[in-house]
Amino acid sequence: MSMNGALLEVRGLELGYGRSTVVEGLDLSVPEGAIVCLIGANGAGKTTVLRGLSGLIRARRGAVLFERTDLANKPAHRIARAGIAHAPEGRQIFGEMTVSENLAMGAYLSPSKAETARRREGALARFPRLAERMRQRAGLLSGGEQQMLAIARALMADPKLLLLDEPSMGLAPLFVDEIFRAIAALKAEGRTILLVEQNAHAALELADYAYVLETGKVSIEGPGRELLARPEIADAYLGG
Numbered sequence: 345m346s347m348n349g350a351l352l353e354v355r356g357l358e359l360g361y362g363r364s365t366v367v368e369g370l371d372l373s374v375p376e377g378a379i380v381c382l383i384g385a386n387g388a389g390k391t392t393v394l395r396g397l398s399g400l401i402r403a404r405r406g407a408v409l410f411e412r413t414d415l416a417n418k419p420a421h422r423i424a425r426a427g428i429a430h431a432p433e434g435r436q437i438f439g440e441m442t443v444s445e446n447l448a449m450g451a452y453l454s455p456s457k458a459e460t461a462r463r464r465e466g467a468l469a470r471f472p473r474l475a476e477r478m479r480q481r482a483g484l485l486s487g488g489e490q491q492m493l494a495i496a497r498a499l500m501a502d503p504k505l506l507l508l509d510e511p512s513m514g515l516a517p518l519f520v521d522e523i524f525r526a527i528a529a530l531k532a533e534g535r536t537i538l539l540v541e542q543n544a545h546a547a548l549e550l551a552d553y554a555y556v557l558e559t560g561k562v563s564i565e566g567p568g569r570e571l572l573a574r575p576e577i578a579d580a581y582l583g584g
């Protein structure tokens with residue numbers, strides 16, 4: 345999708361670790377208000393892309409235009425300040441801290457206490473299970489609750505772009521449904537989301553646009569529902 349003026353425009357991005365190149369020549373766009381999904385096999389480089397976008401690893405080449413400003417190789421705090429929040433793979437909540445403290449960490453750039461309180465209320469209205477557990481240690485939450493906390497913590501930044509890495513991974517079906525409902529609600533509110541998912545079926549149903557990553561390159565792209573209907577997608581990513 346070539347979208348001039350999309351909120352996020354990635355051009356020719358190259359990422360890797362040490363001597364290995366993981367992602368090469370990556371182009372992708374995330375228009376404002378859209379859910380864009382990145383699918384691909386294990387090891388294709390999906391997490392690496394999100395790490396590159398949020399400044400956790402260096403971009404070796406290319407541009408990450410966010411509101412037309414190139415954030416490639418800007419430090420992670422600068423990228424967070426620009427409005428990108430990342431709910432990472434494996435949730436990475438602070439297990440020794442309470443739920444409440446985890447949420448507070450997500451709001452470290454909030455301009456005022458009143459604004460932080462407003463965001464906290466929004467997060468708890470969205471995930472009522474968390475409201476009942478605010479003083480509990482986060483490490484004691486169930487996997488599904490920890491995922492909700494990871495998303496809620498990212499939302500505490502009130503980001504312009506939310507990066508979600510495998511939010512349904514390892515969860516029981518009931519929680520998977522709840523997480524996808526929460527993502528759909530975020531979209532309905534106009535949030536812009538770049539979603540990495542193994543659950544390709546649910547993700548493509550939700551996605552305005554999707555990219556398939558194969559060994560660090562985009563192999564197929566198109567509107568989510570269009571990709572759902574493609575036999576090569578069904579064979580490789582939808583369990584046949």
Ligand SMILES: Nc1ncnc2c1ncn2[C@@H]1O[C@H](COP(=O)(O)OP(=O)(O)OP(=O)(O)O)[C@@H](O)[C@H]1O
Pocket residue numbers: 361366384385386387388389390391392393433
């Ligand atoms: N910190 C790291 N150091 C070195 N190599 C890494 C590191 N993280 C990931 N890789 C390698 O980069 C490649 C892409 O990994 P990445 O985690 O981005 O894949 P992925 O698409 O997110 O996979 P999955 O679906 O399993 O989460 C893999 O070959 C992986 O082994």
Ligand SMILES: [Mg+2]
Pocket residue numbers: 390391392433510
């Ligand atoms: Mg991954």
